Amino acid sequence: MSAQNDEFLRQLERVNAAIAHRSTHLASLPTTSTPQLVSNAIDTLPTSLPETGLGLEATTTLLLDTVAPALAGGQAGPHYYGLVIGGVLPEAQLADQLVTSFDPNIQVHFPEESAAYILERKALDMLLSLLSLPPKLFTANTFTTGATASNLLGLVLGREHSIARVQRHRGVASPSGLSEWSVAEDGFGGIDVDVFHAGAHASVTKTASLAGIGRRNVHDLTDLEDASQPCAFNLEQLEERLKANVGKRGSVVVSSFGEVNSGGITPFSERIRELCDQYNAWLHCDAAFGAFAALHPDFAHLSRQLALSDSITGDAHKWLNVPYDCGLFFSRSSFLYATCGPGQTSAAYLSSAPSLTTASQFPSIDPYRDLPSSLFLTIENSKRFRGLPVLAGLLAQGRDGYASLFARNIAFVRKVELWMRDGGVGGAFEVLTPLSSTAREEDFRTMNIVLFGLAQSGPERFRGEGGAKLFAKEVNERRKVYLTATSWRGRGAVRVAVSNWSTELERDFDVLVEALEEVIMA
Numbered sequence: 001m002s003a004q005n006d007e008f009l010r011q012l013e014r015v016n017a018a019i020a021h022r023s024t025h026l027a028s029l030p031t032t033s034t035p036q037l038v039s040n041a042i043d044t045l046p047t048s049l050p051e052t053g054l055g056l057e058a059t060t061t062l063l064l065d066t067v068a069p070a071l072a073g074g075q076a077g078p079h080y081y082g083l084v085i086g087g088v089l090p091e092a093q094l095a096d097q098l099v100t101s102f103d104p105n106i107q108v109h110f111p112e113e114s115a116a117y118i119l120e121r122k123a124l125d126m127l128l129s130l131l132s133l134p135p136k137l138f139t140a141n142t143f144t145t146g147a148t149a150s151n152l153l154g155l156v157l158g159r160e161h162s163i164a165r166v167q168r169h170r171g172v173a174s175p176s177g178l179s180e181w182s183v184a185e186d187g188f189g190g191i192d193v194d195v196f197h198a199g200a201h202a203s204v205t206k207t208a209s210l211a212g213i214g215r216r217n218v219h220d221l222t223d224l225e226d227a228s229q230p231c232a233f234n235l236e237q238l239e240e241r242l243k244a245n246v247g248k249r250g251s252v253v254v255s256s257f258g259e260v261n262s263g264g265i266t267p268f269s270e271r272i273r274e275l276c277d278q279y280n281a282w283l284h285c286d287a288a289f290g291a292f293a294a295l296h297p298d299f300a301h302l303s304r305q306l307a308l309s310d311s312i313t314g315d316a317h318k319w320l321n322v323p324y325d326c327g328l329f330f331s332r333s334s335f336l337y338a339t340c341g342p343g344q345t346s347a348a349y350l351s352s353a354p355s356l357t358t359a360s361q362f363p364s365i366d367p368y369r370d371l372p373s374s375l376f377l378t379i380e381n382s383k384r385f386r387g388l389p390v391l392a393g394l395l396a397q398g399r400d401g402y403a404s405l406f407a408r409n410i411a412f413v414r415k416v417e418l419w420m421r422d423g424g425v426g427g428a429f430e431v432l433t434p435l436s437s438t439a440r441e442e443d444f445r446t447m448n449i450v451l452f453g454l455a456q457s458g459p460e461r462f463r464g465e466g467g468a469k470l471f472a473k474e475v476n477e478r479r480k481v482y483l484t485a486t487s488w489r490g491r492g493a494v495r496v497a498v499s500n501w502s503t504e505l506e507r508d509f510d511v512l513v514e515a516l517e518e519v520i521m522a
Helices: 002-023 035-044 056-070 091-100 116-130 147-170 203-212 235-245 269-278 290-295 303-306 336-340 388-423 467-475 503-519
Strands: 140-145 195-199 218-220 250-256 282-286 309-317 325-329 430-433 449-452 483-489 491-497
Touching: 002 056, 002 235, 035 056, 091 388, 116 140, 116 269, 116 325, 116 388, 140 336, 147 195, 147 203, 147 282, 147 309, 147 336, 195 203, 195 303, 203 218, 218 282, 235 250, 235 269, 250 269, 269 282, 290 303, 290 309, 290 388, 325 336, 388 430, 388 449, 388 503, 449 467, 449 483, 467 483, 467 491, 467 503
Parallel strands: 195 218, 195 250, 250 282, 282 309
Antiparallel strands: 140 325, 309 325, 430 449, 449 491, 483 491
C-alpha cells in the first residue's frame, strides 16, 4: 500500500505541475484543440479494453501528453465567448479538488458524521441572499447537474400543481387518499398539460418530453411584432390560452431571465403572475445566467420580478464560475419533496442516521438535524458534493466580488456592442439586439451577450444564408477567440457571450477586435 501511495504522490505532482502551468498561461492558450491533436488522441488510445492495465504512470503520461492537448485548452479562459460558459474561479477549483479527494456522496443526511450536506444548505441560503430571494418563500431548493435538470424539476412541479387544480375543478379525488390529486402518486389522470413560453431555451422542450408533457404541447407565444423585446409574451394570446385551459388542461408558463441568444428578459412579470394566479397556472423562470445580473444597478429590479416565480432555474457553472456540472433550483413548493421524496414507502438504508448525541451537546448542529436528505429533493439518488465549490466562491468573492465580476462582463459586452454600432471594421457588423434603455423597468438592456449579423456591405462570402456560420467558423479556426453561430428570427447570427471571471476589459477587447478584423480583412 505504501508503494502505491508513493506512486500516486509522484503522479499527483506531475498533474499539479501541469495544472499550475496551464493556470499561469491560460490567457494565452488557444481556445480549442486541433483536428490533428484530436485524431492523435483517438489513434493513441487502445482500440479495446486492455487485458493488462497500463498502470498509473503510463496512464498519467497518456492523459498529460496525449489527451490533454486534444481538449479545448482555452475553454475556461478569457477569450472563449461561445455558448454561455463561465471559467473556474481559483477558490472553486481548489474546493473541487477537495471534493474529488474526499469523494462524498451526500444523498443521505448524517448531520453528526459529516458537515457536507449542512454546508450545501448553507451555500443555498447564501445564494438566496445573493439573489435577494425571500428565504421564507423559497423553501424547496437544491443543486442539480445543470439548467436542464432544473428545468425538468420546474416542469414536473408545474405538472403537479396544474393537474391537481384541474382535478379539483372537476371534483375528482386522489385514488391514493391524499388531500388532492398527485401526479407523483396517481399519474396524469387523463389530463394534458401545456407549456407556454416566449423564446425559451431548447432544454424546455427537451424536459417537456422527459416529464411526459410532450413536445407538441410546448407553445411559443413570443410577441414577434415587438422588435424592442427579444422574449416578450403576446399577453393577449397567453391569457386566451390560459383561460381556455381552466378545468380542462394543465398550464405551465415559462419566462426567460437571460434568453440564450440576446440575454433578453421576459418583461411584464407582474402581469404574467396575475394571469397565472387567475387561471391556475404554474410560473417557472429559466434564469440560468440572467438571475445574477440583478447585482448590477441596471438590473436591480430583477430580484423583485424573479421572486414572483413559483420555481427558478439557475446555473452555477455559468456566471458563478464554478466547475461543471452545477445547476441550481429554487422553489416555493412542497411539491419538490412530494415528487422526489419517498412517497408512501422508503428504503430503510436511505433514512437519516439516528442522533448519537443529545441536542444540547452541539447546538450548532441542532437547526440541521431534521433536514430532509438530499436525494428527496432532487432527481438523482447519488450526488456529488457540488455545493462546496459554490460555497468557496461565495465566501471568497462575497457579494461585492461577484457584483464586480458581473459588472466587468457586462461592461465588456457593451463596449463590443458600441464598437460594432459605431461601424467597427468598416461597418461589417449589424447588431441585432435592441438598443439598451433604462427609461422603464421593462425596457431591454444589454446584459452579457451581443448578438450580431454580417452586414451586406461586408465581404461577399459572408452574405446571405450560411454567412454567419462561415464567419464564426473562420474566427474559431484561428483559435484566438471563440464565438457561436446561431439563428435569430429567420437570419443567421453570431453571439459574443461573456461570463468568465478572467476576461479583462482593455486587454481582451483588443484581442477580440483583432480576431474579428483579421477574418473580415482576409
